Amino acid sequence: MATLGQAGDTKPIIKVRGLHKYFGPLHVIKGVDLEVTPGEVVVIIGPSGGGKSTFLRCLNLLEEPSAGTIEVDDLEVNAAESLRMQRRRIRELRQKAGMVFQAFNLFPHMTTLGNIIEGPVTVKKLPKEQAIAKAEELLEWIGLSEKRDEFPSRLSGGQQQRVAIARALSMEPKIMLFDEPTSALDPELIGEVVEVMERLANEGMTMVVVTHEIHFARDVSDRVILMADGVWAEIGPPSQLFTNPKEERTRRFLAHIL
Amino acid sequence: MNSSDDSVFESGPKPVKLLLILVAITVGLSLLYAVQHFLGGPIRLAVVSEILDLVLSPGGSLVAAGANDGTVRLFDIQNDWAMTTLSGHSAPVISVALDREGSTLVSVGRDGEIRLWDVASGQAQRVLDAGGPVNGAALAADGSVLAAVREDGAVVLFDLASGVMLRSIGPNENTKLAVALSSDGTLVAADDGAGVRIWDVQTGDSVQALTAYCEDETKTTLEECDEAEKDWLGHEQEVTALAFSPDGDVLASGSADTTITFWDPETGEVKWEAGGHWSEVTRLVFSEDGEAMLSGGKDSKVRSWRLPGGKGTAYYEGHLSTVNGVAFGAQPDTILTAGDDGTVRLWETANQKVVHIAWSRSGLQSMWGGVLRNWMLLSGLLGLVALWALWTARPSGHLLLLVLYVLGPVVVLGLPLLEALTYPVSVGVQLQIAWPLIALAAWYGVVAVTAMREPVADYYDAPKGLSLSERLMAGRRTIKMRAGVFTTAVWFLVLVILFSVLRRFNLDIAFMGHFLSFVMQGAGMTVFVSAVSILLAVVLALLGALGRLSKSSIANGISGFYISLIRGTPLLVQVYIWYLGLPRVNIVLQPVTAGILALGVNYGAYMTEIFRAGIQAIGKGQYEAAEALGMSQAQLFRRIVLPQAFRIVIPPIGNQFIAMMKDSSLVSLMSVWELSYRAQKVGRQYFRSLETLLIAAGFYWGLTVVFQSLQGQLERYMARSERR
Numbered sequence: 001m002a003t004l005g006q007a008g009d010t011k012p013i014i015k016v017r018g019l020h021k022y023f024g025p026l027h028v029i030k031g032v033d034l035e036v037t038p039g040e041v042v043v044i045i046g047p048s049g050g051g052k053s054t055f056l057r058c059l060n061l062l063e064e065p066s067a068g069t070i071e072v073d074d075l076e077v078n079a080a081e082s083l084r085m086q087r088r089r090i091r092e093l094r095q096k097a098g099m100v101f102q103a104f105n106l107f108p109h110m111t112t113l114g115n116i117i118e119g120p121v122t123v124k125k126l127p128k129e130q131a132i133a134k135a136e137e138l139l140e141w142i143g144l145s146e147k148r149d150e151f152p153s154r155l156s157g158g159q160q161q162r163v164a165i166a167r168a169l170s171m172e173p174k175i176m177l178f179d180e181p182t183s184a185l186d187p188e189l190i191g192e193v194v195e196v197m198e199r200l201a202n203e204g205m206t207m208v209v210v211t212h213e214i215h216f217a218r219d220v221s222d223r224v225i226l227m228a229d230g231v232w233a234e235i236g237p238p239s240q241l242f243t244n245p246k247e248e249r250t251r252r253f254l255a256h257i258l
Numbered sequence: 259m260n261s262s263d264d265s266v267f268e269s270g271p272k273p274v275k276l277l278l279i280l281v282a283i284t285v286g287l288s289l290l291y292a293v294q295h296f297l298g299g300p301i302r303l304a305v306v307s308e309i310l311d312l313v314l315s316p317g318g319s320l321v322a323a324g325a326n327d328g329t330v331r332l333f334d335i336q337n338d339w340a341m342t343t344l345s346g347h348s349a350p351v352i353s354v355a356l357d358r359e360g361s362t363l364v365s366v367g368r369d370g371e372i373r374l375w376d377v378a379s380g381q382a383q384r385v386l387d388a389g390g391p392v393n394g395a396a397l398a399a400d401g402s403v404l405a406a407v408r409e410d411g412a413v414v415l416f417d418l419a420s421g422v423m424l425r426s427i428g429p430n431e432n433t434k435l436a437v438a439l440s441s442d443g444t445l446v447a448a449d450d451g452a453g454v455r456i457w458d459v460q461t462g463d464s465v466q467a468l469t470a471y472c473e474d475e476t477k478t479t480l481e482e483c484d485e486a487e488k489d490w491l492g493h494e495q496e497v498t499a500l501a502f503s504p505d506g507d508v509l510a511s512g513s514a515d516t517t518i519t520f521w522d523p524e525t526g527e528v529k530w531e532a533g534g535h536w537s538e539v540t541r542l543v544f545s546e547d548g549e550a551m552l553s554g555g556k557d558s559k560v561r562s563w564r565l566p567g568g569k570g571t572a573y574y575e576g577h578l579s580t581v582n583g584v585a586f587g588a589q590p591d592t593i594l595t596a597g598d599d600g601t602v603r604l605w606e607t608a609n610q611k612v613v614h615i616a617w618s619r620s621g622l623q624s625m626w627g628g629v630l631r632n633w634m635l636l637s638g639l640l641g642l643v644a645l646w647a648l649w650t651a652r653p654s655g656h657l658l659l660l661v662l663y664v665l666g667p668v669v670v671l672g673l674p675l676l677e678a679l680t681y682p683v684s685v686g687v688q689l690q691i692a693w694p695l696i697a698l699a700a701w702y703g704v705v706a707v708t709a710m711r712e713p714v715a716d717y718y719d720a721p722k723g724l725s726l727s728e729r730l731m732a733g734r735r736t737i738k739m740r741a742g743v744f745t746t747a748v749w750f751l752v753l754v755i756l757f758s759v760l761r762r763f764n765l766d767i768a769f770m771g772h773f774l775s776f777v778m779q780g781a782g783m784t785v786f787v788s789a790v791s792i793l794l795a796v797v798l799a800l801l802g803a804l805g806r807l808s809k810s811s812i813a814n815g816i817s818g819f820y821i822s823l824i825r826g827t828p829l830l831v832q833v834y835i836w837y838l839g840l841p842r843v844n845i846v847l848q849p850v851t852a853g854i855l856a857l858g859v860n861y862g863a864y865m866t867e868i869f870r871a872g873i874q875a876i877g878k879g880q881y882e883a884a885e886a887l888g889m890s891q892a893q894l895f896r897r898i899v900l901p902q903a904f905r906i907v908i909p910p911i912g913n914q915f916i917a918m919m920k921d922s923s924l925v926s927l928m929s930v931w932e933l934s935y936r937a938q939k940v941g942r943q944y945f946r947s948l949e950t951l952l953i954a955a956g957f958y959w960g961l962t963v964v965f966q967s968l969q970g971q972l973e974r975y976m977a978r979s980e981r982r
Contacts, residue, residue, distance in 0.1 A: 062882055095888035105883035109901045119887040122897055151978070164883075171887060 098168030158189030318588020324351030357401030393435035398443030449497035512539025530568030554581030798862025803869035824863035853925030912969035
């Protein structure tokens with residue numbers, strides 16, 4: 001998989017054009033474009049209220065874009081058309097885009113295993129035995145095989161987030177979206193989640209990550225985007241953006257968090 | 259726990275503390291019991307023998323009673339009811355009779371021995387043998403002929419003057435126990451299943467058969483007659499009592515079906531019918547002028563009837579058990595009764611009050627009652643002294659307490675229990691007498707079990723070797739245990755008070771015991787109706803909630819209208835509308851179905867709001883997570899939202915179910931045979947509505963308690979995913 005991932009080499013797997021988002025009169029995203037090639041890891045950083053999360057949620061249509069097009073793996077959703085008419089396409093797109101939330105959002109009434117097989121069994125209609133076999137592989141991959149039959153309430157935050165990642169991966173997505181995956185975690189639990197994300201990146205998964213975890217951005221990402229006031233303030237490889245930012249806005253932001 | 263309690267608990271070693279608690283309870287209950295006794299509480303009775311038949315001498319001075327212990331008791335009314343006992347029979351005396359002069363007494367034992375006694379000397383003159391065990395006997399009014407029904411179904415007739423057996427009729431397989439002779443001794447009647455057969459004494463020929471029949475004579479069975487909505491004339495069950503009127507124009511029969519039928523022995527037609535007992539009729543006696551009749555029953559009631567017409571005139575209530583003997587008194591305004599409670603009672607007919615009670619054995623009654631009462635009072639007061647001594651840590655208190663605690667239960671429980679249990683009445687009546695004692699015994703049991711399960715220990719006297727946290731835990735456990743014991747105690751005392759109040763209602767306990775199972779049979783229907791209704795309500799409520807939350811204005815409007823209409827009208831009215839309205843559009847539902855619809859639709863409307871709240875309580879994150887997996891709205895709802903919403907709504911649904919079980923009593927309006935309907939049906943029939951409704955209330959309470967605990971378990975199961 002790793003061979004897939006050289007920026008610019010191949011056809012982009014994510015294409016965003018002219019994306020706008022309004023919340024009532026509030027203009028949150030002011031026309032941004034983005035192309036991500038397979039295997040690329042893009043990290044979006046920036047101040048709160050800058051529209052990072054909204055942008056990410058627009059990528060799998062959890063938020064309705066007000067204008068613009070979103071294309072994931074050749075599936076295009078256009079805000080100009082009625083979204084109701086594109087419902088089926090949106091569901092397909094979501095299956096290609098795994099999502100990990102800040103608050104984990106595990107299903108509390110299901111065990112760890114139940115959470116992981118829920119998507120494949122209910123949505124993809126995969127036979128249960130097959131889904132379980134696959135889920136057990138994933139559990140081993142995230143290192144939680146022994147928690148197979150526990151309910152989420154008995155897992156730590158870090159464990160829950162790892163299960164949430166496994167749940168997203170169980171759908172065999174083409175891309176993974178991470179919405180501040182470590183923000184709700186105690187500092188000592190961040191490591192285990194970041195470690196899983198790193199391994200995922202190393203295996204060639206295309207990832208778009210909204211995070212405040214600068215180490216992850218610096219060490220793992222291919223590209224870092226600073227988003228502020230609904231636009232890209234600066235885009236660049238981490239080595240350049242963190243050590244030698246071009247924009248004054250970036251410098252100010254970095255001064256705050258480093 | 260307040261500080262003064264703690265100081266007492268610390269005043270000595272552990273066993274003394276336990277003792278202290280137990281004694282405090284004993285003292286409290288002793289005083290309660292004594293007070294209740296002074297206020298006319300539990301009935302105390304002596305060991306007595308059941309009286310199986312009663313007869314009054316023609317002059318009215320002598321009462322003869324046949325007793326279960328094989329004796330005949332003679333009471334001399336003029337001489338302060340002085341009792342003489344005639345012994346000789348080796349089996350219960352089931353029938354006694356006196357000749358016209360009152361000089362010869364005839365007594366019949368169950369083993370078939372017939373004894374003729376000289377009343378003046380109390381000596382047996384002659385002994386006859388019926389040839390086998392007998393179940394019933396009767397003497398002609400002129401004293402010439404005696405008839406007895408043998409166990410094998412034969413009716414044997416004796417000429418008493420000569421002591422010769424006149425004839426034996428039968429055996430007839432339907433003849434069991436009831437027999438009567440006409441006053442001139444020419445006709446004998448005996449039970450024949452649900453009918454009566456009459457024979458000529460002289461020839462032994464069957465002259466008439468009185469059988470039940472339908473008003474519409476083409477219908478020959480009870481069921482057909484019921485279907486044709488005609489009256490069934492005569493008895494539905496076996497005849498248990500018979501009597502000829504003095505002029506021989508009327509033959510009265512009482513039956514196990516609780517009714518009395520007046521026949522014309524000439525034609526075999528039913529003249530009049532009467533009901534008024536709630537159990538088997540045991541004895542019928544006509545007055546000498548033939549214008550009145552008395553009946554006694556297993557329901558412990560006596561009724562008087564006016565003839566012609568067979569209309570009831572009065573109830574005599576007071577016997578504690580089956581009435582076996584009834585007689586008109588020597589004075590026209592008195593009657594005499596006797597029964598299984600071992601008493602002969604003299605009543606005034608004007609106000610149906612007892613003017614005298616004679617016991618088949620006397621002497622013990624007053625003594626025991628007094629001893630017990632005084633002991634209770636004394637032990638209560640002594641206990642108070644002992645408590646005070648302990649409180650102020652005087653060593654003499656301990657000894658006093660020990661004596662009290664060991665002797666208290668023996669006297670408190672032993673004597674009256676012995677008395678109650680040896681008292682020859684039905685279990686229901688025994689319970690009535692013994693309930694405070696059984697309650698007390700149960701209390702001792704509760705205390706003993708609790709005390710054994712956990713020693714009374716607290717933070718201070720936890721073993722010194724334990725760590726602080728272990729001592730704290732021990733203290734916490736003790737406090738919890740004590741709180742549990744005291745809560746139980748409070749429940750128990752309130753229950754005792756409640757029962758004491760209920761006893762003051764003068765309830766007919768025997769009646770309640772008799773119809774307990776009849777009412778109880780409705781419990782299944784109550785649970786069934788409630789369970790099916792709640793299922794219907796859950797479905798409706800779910801649809802209603804989805805409608806309310808839906809963006810579609812049609813769905814929203816329909817469910818909004820449904821909720822508004824149903825919540826805006828009384829359930830009672832709705833029940834009537836279902837029951838009366840649907841038949842007008844030719845939809846005739848089973849009452850049970852209509853009841854379930856009425857309850858389900860009503861509760862569905864209320865529960866819609868519960869479901870709506872439950873669904874709305876599911877966080878946005880859950881929707882997003884499910885959507886991000888690509889789930890459709892239907893999948894999201896079925897797999898993610900509903901299972902979680904259900905867990906939230908289980909406790910309120912449980913509440914609704916418990917409320918529903920009680921509201922289900924409203925479907926009794928539609929003649930659904932559930933608890934309340936059965937209670938009302940019996941209650942109205944015998945004018946004992948309070949009794950039967952209390953039974954129903956008890957069952958509702960019991961069901962509620964059971965379902966509350968089931969609900970608790972269900973909730974614990976549903977919450978298993980939240981356990982840490």
